[in-house]
Amino acid sequence: MIALNIAIFIPFLAAVFVALLYRKGSRLHIGVLPMIVAAGLFIFLLSFIPQIANGETFLYTLSWIPAYDIGFTTYLDGLSLILALLITGIGTLVILYSIYYLSDNEQLGNFYTYLMLFMGAMLGVVLSDNMMVLYVFWELTSISSFLLIAFWYQRKRSREGAQKSLLITVSGGFAMLIGFIMLYVMTGTMSVREVIVTIPEFTEHGLFVPAMIMVLLGAFTKSAQFPFHIWLPDAMEAPTPISAYLHSATMVKAGIYLVARFTPVFGGEGVWFWMVTGVGIFTLFWGSFQAVRQTDLKALLAYSTISQLGMIMSMFGMGSAALYLGHSTESVFYTQATFAAIFHLINHSTFKGALFMVVGIVDHEVGTRDLRRLGGLATFMPITFTISMIGSFSMAGLPPFNGFLSKEMFFNAAVDITNLGLFHADTIGNLIPVIAWVASTFTFIYSLIIVFQTFLGPYKEDRLEHPANEPPIGMLISPVILGSLVLLIFFFPNIIGDYIITPAMASVFPDLAATADLGVNISYWHGWMDTALHMTIGVVVVGVLLYSFPRFWKWIYALFPLNWSFNTVYNFTLEKSEDISNFITGKYMTGFLRNYMVYIYAFFILVVGGSFFLTGAFDFKISGNAPISSFEWIIVITLIVAAVSILFAKSRLTAILLNSVIGYGVALFFVVFRAPDLALTQTVVETVTTVLFLVAYYFLPEWQKESGTRKVDMTKLLISIGVGATFTVVALAVQNNRLFDRISTYFENSYELAGGKNIVNAILSDFRGFDTMLEVVVLLIAGIGVYSIIKLKVGKRGEKLEDQ
Incomplete structure (x- = not known):
């Protein structure tokens, strides 16, 4: 359907209109237009749910560069529909939240322009079937997120956080591009759908495993997997609405989407199984372990996001084993890990989006996010406290919240994978449920920290910049909706399971879906003998004890000092690279x-x-x-x-x-x-x-000649x-x-090729047309740059950049 192509470009057009309206000083709040656009796209995508649930898919191709098999092809199936709904649905709530969160003194035109650019880029990523087009939108998400993270550019840490995220994600994007090119060399097509069909013939090809690794590097960097996770905590310098949108529901999910989309291509291979599962499970542990030591609420949520993304990634890795088993009852059994991954992807977007907004409310109302200065806010902010409790306990995996359902499915998948006699999962794979349980215990602890240390305990008014009060009702609407969804999904999970998740499973396992039902009946009770329930009880008991007596075990963090981290390696590498570059440049840029x-x-x-x-x-x-x-x-x-x-x-x-x-x-x-x-x-x-x-x-x-004999150089x-x-x-x-043959023989036919009887004129005016066009483009860009500098008006926000 051509409407899908148009849907991708609507946010880009909205970005242009936002910039124009803001420049002209529209009386209407500048955030209203982006909110209408996002809500309209969400409703438009909702209309596809009945057809997608019936197994239909939608495809439309617009020719772009046919000589290189590059076309603007949009493809909507169950998997892309989930991500598209999250992009537009969460986007609508974030924009509504932003209208009340951001001050009118901010550069709102820039904010909503960047936000619309990002939304369009993300829709392009999840709806593109052509790998080159997907890559273009992929890098657009990195660029637009860079602009959003650096929105408060007068802050040094905002600039550095934006730079770090751009360097890491763009580097991963280049690796992914190399992987796409390798796939094209093997299969001769740029279409993801066609690659899935033809790839079984090339699994023994020399480029198969390198292409797999390159694609995974792109996915791992974008979804903040270990050791590329270091950019996400620094990205928290962005305004809270950006953190709620990019770093809980959309941008970080792009890497997850890439793994899910290419599971039919690489899944079933031992390298894929262990890379995705191993990196994911360790990221789950490391993120939760590091979250507990944080004293800033947004930093805590950043590491918790890293942890939850690792959990989702590991489930996709475990579920990929089903492709190795082929068409069998056992293979369908192992697809349930992928079902749980998609389910938790949705759940995480709801409770983590609500939590980010809660942290933004706390910071907005009392002027701090420092846990050492917070406490006792529940009395003054009961609605915010309720939302916080719902989101935190859902993240901790407690009933009656949706996170409990997907976490139980994760525990079952981690235990079941040890019975798989493939890829040595029955030996080293025994560590998977152990790591999953330990990480979940830390998840439970930091969930308690969010609730108890922020909202309960003594009220420390003297340490706050403002007295605690509930925010305006408009700022509460979005987190209330997300919190309500957390509860609704718990009580009616199979509505999402049947109409949204099951069609997505058909996208991840297209061959299995043709012969078996990949749906799962989601239930919150499996009996007292359920292994996942026992693991949950253990998490709660041990978690409460560890939270209550931190002095007996917090010493363990001294074994991991902050200066011994990948952040230190990154900073050292960047600093030394700049020093070496300056040294080399100084040697040849002499000025003579x-x-x-x-x-x-x-x-x-x-x-x-x-x-x-x-x-x-x-x-x-x-x-x-x-x-x-x-x-x-x-x-x-x-x-x-x-x-x-x-x-x-x-x-x-x-x-x-x-x-x-x-x-x-x-x-x-x-x-x-x-x-x-x-x-x-x-x-x-x-x-x-x-x-x-x-x-x-x-x-x-006057030219003064040197006296004496001239020295010869x-x-x-x-x-x-x-x-x-x-x-x-x-x-x-x-x-x-x-x-080579003479090129003049080509130009001698100038009359038929260009309609010019004078070969010289034809060469200058027609054959050099593209060269001239590019020269004009360069001049245009230079002119825009000069015009921007001339018209630049530095306001109060730009008068001085902070060094701290």
């Missing part, structure tokens, strides 16, 4: 033109001369050339004498005139060789150049001789060595 010419000419001799020497191309014969007349000899000798005489000229005027002799001598050559148009052009250029030299040198001080002399010799020999060699 003569040095730059030496580098250029030396490089020319080495590359061109070396290439001709190594390939044996210095082979030429002059016996077949036309005889040289005496008049031509006179011109050549004159040029040589003039060129050498410039070196010994005692005044600028003499040097200019000798240089002109060379130029006019070349013009005479053009006359002799019957090229009057070139001769005329050369004469005009030489005349204008000479006049400009004379005018310019007239204003320069042998390096420059050798380079000069080498350049002249290289040019001469190359010109002679080219005349007698033809590796």
Whole structure:
């Protein structure tokens, strides 16, 4: 359906309108238009649920670069529908929340413009079937998120956080691009759907595993998996609505989506199983372990997000084993881990979005997020406290909240995978449920920290910047809706399971879906003998004890000092890279033109001369050339004498005139060789150049010649001789060595190709049209830059950048 293509571009158009309306000072709040756009797209996508639930898919292709198999192809199935609904649905609530959260003194036009750019880019990622188009939108999400994270650019930490997220995610994006290219080399198609169909023929190909690793690098960096997770905590410097949108429901889920989308391509392989499961399960543990030590609420939520993303990733890895087992009852049993992953992906977006908004409310109302300064807020902020409790206990995996259901399914999947006799899961795989249980215990602890240390206990008014009060009702609407969804999903989980998750399972396991029902009956009670229930009880008991007696075990964090971390490695690498770059740049950027010419000419001799020497191309014969007349000899000798005489000229005027002799001598050559148009052009250029030299040198001080014998710079002399010799020999060699057909034969057909009877005019006006167009684009960009600088108005936010 072409409507899907249009839906992707609507947020981009909205971004343009937002910028224009804000510039003109619209009376309507600038956030209303983006909210209407997001809500409209959400309703539009909701209309597809009945058809998607019946197994239908929607595809539309708009030709773009057919020569390279690149088309703007949109594909809507169960998996892409889930992500698209989250992007637009959570986006609508975040925009509503932002209208009340952000002050009118902020640069709201920029904020909502960037937000719409990000929404459009994310829709492009989840709806694109062509891998190259997907990559374009993938990098657009990195760029737009960079702008959003750095929204408060006057803060040093905001700038650094944005830079870190951009460097890490874009690097992963390049790796993913390499993987896509490898897949194209193997399968000959850019379509993800076609790759899924044809890839079984290439599983033994030498590029199969490298392509898998490259794609996973892109997914791991975007979804903040260990050790690439370090960008997410620093990204918390963004305004809270951005954290609630990008870092709980959308951007970080792009990597999860990529793994799910390419599971039919790489799933069933041992490398894929262990990379996805292993990285995910360790990220789950490390994120939860680090979250407990945080004293800033947003930092705590950042590490908890890392942990939850690892949990979802590990479930996709465990579920991929079903593809190895093929069409069997046992294979369908292991797909339940993937079902749980998709279920928790939805649940996480609801409770984590609500929690981020709660933290924003706390910061907005009392002026701090520091847990050491908070406490006793429940009395003054009962609604906020209720939402916090719902979100936190859902994250902890307690009933009656939706997180309990997907967490129980995760525990069951972790235990069941140890019975799988594939990929050594029955040996080393026994660590998976152990790590899952330990990580869940830490998750329970930091969930208690959010509730008890923020809202219960003594009220510390003297440590707050503002007295505690409930926020405006408009700021509460969005988290209340998300909190309500947490409860509704718990009591009516199979509505989502049947109509949304089951169709998505068909996208992840297309072959299995054709022969078996991949749906799961979600239930919150499986009897007292259920292993997952026992693990949950253990989490609660041990978690309460550890939370109550932190002095007996908090010493363990001393074994992991903050300066021994991947953040330290990143900062050290970045700092040393800058130092090395400055050192190298300082060596060749001397500010003297003569040095730059030496580098250029030396490089020319080495590359061109070396290439001709190594390939044996210095082979030429002059016996077949036309005889040289005496008049031509006179011109050549004159040029040589003039060129050498410039070196010994005692005044600028003499040097200019000798240089002109060379130029006019070349013009005479053009006359002799019957090229009057070139001769005329050369004469005009030489005349204008000479006049400009004379005018310019007239204003320069008198040329003071150095007394004594002039020293000869042998390096420059050798380079000069080498350049002249290289040019001469190359010109002679080219005349007698033809590796390709003459290009002139193509242009001789200019009348049929371009409709021009004059071949020269056709080349200049038609064949060079693209070159000219790109030159104009460059000038346009430069002009926009100059105009922006001229019109730049630095307000109070931009007068001084903070260093702290």
